[in-house]
Amino acid sequence: MRGLRRWWDDTAGGLPATFWYLWSGLLINRAGAFAMLFLSLYLTTARGASPSLAGLVVGAYGAGGAAGTLLGGVLADRWGRRSTLLAAHLAAAGLMVALAFSRHLAVIAVLAALVGVVHSMPSPAFVAAIVDVVPEARRSRAFNLQFWAFNLGMAVASLLAGVLAEASFLALFLVDAGATLAATVVIALKVPETLTRRPVTLRAVAGRRPGLHTALTDRTFLTFVGLTFLLAVLTMQTSTIMPLAMRDDGLRPTAYGVVVALGGALIVAGQLFVPRLIEPYRKSTVLAVSTGLMALGFAALTVADGLPLYLGAAVVWTVGQMLAAPPNAQINADLAPPELRARYQSVFYLTFPAASFAAPALGGLSLQHLGARHWLVVGALGLVAAAGHLLAGPPRERRIAELRAAAERAATVPAGR
Incomplete structure (x- = not known):
């Protein structure tokens, strides 16, 4: 038991509560971020898009992600980490609902690019907030836990996505939006502004x-x-x-x-x-x-x-x-x-x-x-x-x-x- 406690202290001990709320928000977000994994399949099977057109739409999501990464960094330094996280998560949930009910491919392409922006915005803010609140001596274990949560969330997302995609593409997008809102609630209630x-x-x-x-x-x-x-x-x-x-x-x-x-x-x-x-x-x-x-x-x-x-x-x-x-x-x-x-x-x-x-x-x-x-x-x-x-x-x-x-x-x- 003593050895287990020592291992836990070395792995996750000494980290502030704010880190754990950020970690929880990240885990919930990644576990629920599965709709875009099946975007190309959704476009070709449910919306009648050709593979080449589906590739362009997915590419728009990726291009939006590059822009969102820079935008998120600038906003997190100027506006604040918490404000950037909340704005990005709320926008992502709303856009996901809009995607669920959109029928026209042009509209879906625009929404996909915007989703790419807001999906990438939180990454710089998450990491900056972790650095803000975690003492330097413990940052290595904090980042290790972040990487672990990211991969655990992706594993859960992959499993859930397959089940939901077979049942209903509408459910795929709406459950994704719900998970994003759940992460938003955790951040809104438990994560203070860490930018000083x-x-x-x-x-x-x-x-x-x-x-x-x-x-x-x-x-x-x-x-x-x-x-x-x-x-x-x-x-x-x-x-x-x-x-x-x-x-x-x-x-x-x-x-x-x-x-x-x-x-x-x-x-x-x-x-x-x-x-x-x-x-x-x-x-x-x-x-x-x-x-x-x-x-x-x-x-x-x-x-x-x-x-x-x-x-x-x-x-x-x-x-x-x-x-x-x-x-x-x-x-x-x-x-x-x-x-x-x-x-x-x-x-x-x-x-x-x-x-x-x-x-x-x-x-x-x-x-x-x-x-x-x-x-x-x-x-x-x-x-x-x-x-x-x-x-x-x-x-x-x-x-x-x-x-x-x-x-x-x-x-x-x-x-x-």
């Missing part, structure tokens, strides 16, 4: 007037974003190129489902043990090792020709993903000046829609022309990212130390000056 107005200290560190352009011209931060983009390209292989490779190997879609389910099960079962495992090591070292594992897992697909080899490779790259999640999120938070915290998050989160475009667009060409050797290219990208983390680690740490020193000096400035 501080003296502007960034000029002492960056020499610029603070704004979104600061994040977009911060070389140390952008180097980290670029390395995260490579990691995201690797991760996106599982949902974009791997299904095609498995089909070419004569495997059925159910085999692909088994591989994806294994990765999700590993994360849900094992993610809570990660913080204690990686705590003794430098973050750059952990990221290098984790990215190297992902490179090894995907490179192994070069010789994969049956389900057992795909499952074994999935174990390797999933362990890499699990190790990468806490330090990746914490470095991102540490590199952001307090007054630009959400803006930096929004730029960081742009890596994922960018990777979701680059991975299938370039990966498809690579698989077509290189065949199984495509996976050697993917593995090489992972090794480049691993080496990049080792090289970029020392200057990142110096930059973080500068930001901490500036924040400490700002804390000594009398209020009102």
Whole structure:
């Protein structure tokens, strides 16, 4: 019992109540965010859209997501984390209801783009609020729990979506709206505004007037974003190129489902043990090792020709993903000046829609022309990212130390000056 209590303290102890309400809102939101998973199926079966038109509508959702990420970051820093979260969740619930009853494809396309905006807006605000309320020493475990909740919610969403889609597409959209409203209630009742107005200290560190352009011209931060983009390209292989490779190997879609389910099960079962495992090591070292594992897992697909080899490779790259999640999120938070915290998050989160475009667009060409050797290219990208983390680690740490020193000096400035 004592060992279990110690493990719990190491994994989730010492986190403030506001974090747990944010975590609960995130979990409810992700578990209920399933309607857009079946958008293309809904368009082709219930609305008579062609596959190409359905692809354009889904693409509009993705484009809206990129815009919503930046908008959410700016609003969260100017307007407040809580206000941004509430506005985005309320708008998402209303738009989902509108989608449920819309019949014209043009209207559905516009609504899908708007849903993409409001679905992406909360991400920078959620992370900025977590950084606001969680002490620095405990942020790694907080981000680990956030990653765990996100994957648990997605697993639940995938199961619920299949059941509801078979029963009624109308129910699919309305239950999604209801879950979003439930998350809104949790945030409205339990999450206070975490944004505090501080003296502007960034000029002492960056020499610029603070704004979104600061994040977009911060070389140390952008180097980290670029390395995260490579990691995201690797991760996106599982949902974009791997299904095609498995089909070419004569495997059925159910085999692909088994591989994806294994990765999700590993994360849900094992993610809570990660913080204690990686705590003794430098973050750059952990990221290098984790990215190297992902490179090894995907490179192994070069010789994969049956389900057992795909499952074994999935174990390797999933362990890499699990190790990468806490330090990746914490470095991102540490590199952001307090007054630009959400803006930096929004730029960081742009890596994922960018990777979701680059991975299938370039990966498809690579698989077509290189065949199984495509996976050697993917593995090489992972090794480049691993080496990049080792090289970029020392200057990142110096930059973080500068930001901490500036924040400490700002804390000594009398209020009102």
